[in-house]
Amino acid sequence: MTPIVSIFKNPPDGGRGFHRDMRVRWALEEVGQPYRLRLLAFSEMRRPEYRALHPFGQMPTYEDGNLVLFESGAIVHHIAHTYPGLLPLDMSARSRAVMWMFAALNTIEPCMSSGNADYLSVRLAQLSTKLGYADWLDGDFSAADLLMVTVLRALRGADILEGIPNLQRYVERGEARPAFRQALTPSATIMQTA
Structure with missing residues (x-):
């Protein structure tokens, strides 16, 4: 299954990669894992269906099958432990x-x-x-x-x-x-x- 990462439809930083979803995208790129992007407007982050993914209504979220994660550090930690390339073997x-x-x-x-x-x-x-x-x-x-x-x-x-x-x-x-x-x-x- 291809992971889905939720990101801002119109990033406040003008797309320069200063938001925390950049951490997740970068980690996935480093390990060579394809992913899909779900583009959300700010108003969509307040909707119940998004709050079911992220109770605080923030970015990013990560969905991979039945696994749903929020908090960029937790997501990067998961990616690093799931795919080779971001953590040493020792x-x-x-x-x-x-x-x-x-x-x-x-x-x-x-x-x-x-x-x-x-x-x-x-x-x-x-x-x-x-x-x-x-x-x-x-x-x-x-x-x-x-x-x-x-x-x-x-x-x-x-x-x-x-x-x-x-x-x-x-x-x-x-x-x-x-x-x-x-x-x-x-x-x-x-x-x-x-």
Whole structure:
């Protein structure tokens, strides 16, 4: 069965891939899993039939047969564990990748919306130190990097990221991946035809 991902019919970001459904599309592209897109207007997200899929009426949702998931991190976690390519085979490395998936969503992303620039600066400095000169967080590219890059992309153009060159390069490496570019294509096409 081909998974279905619900995305915005008219993304508020103009189709630049800054919404959380981008994480899901990118993960599916990385593992080479075909998927279908369900385009929804904001008004459709409030309807009971959509709330049955996502009780909070947000994006994205993921449907694969009888399995229905919401929350982009949970969906990426599922994809990474279901299809090869986004998690290391070694169990210790796999556990570290999952740890960094949680760090992206539970440590870095919340401080970006906290309104506390000092707190964000400290966290980004810590992340920068951990990354150092490495290409990826822990060895090869993984679901952890996919999530961290999508989180850090929200800082594009902000002075805070401009001052941390290794994190800038890290985001650029993620955005240069063919699967990332392909995941952007559906949004770009939607915006051109809407």
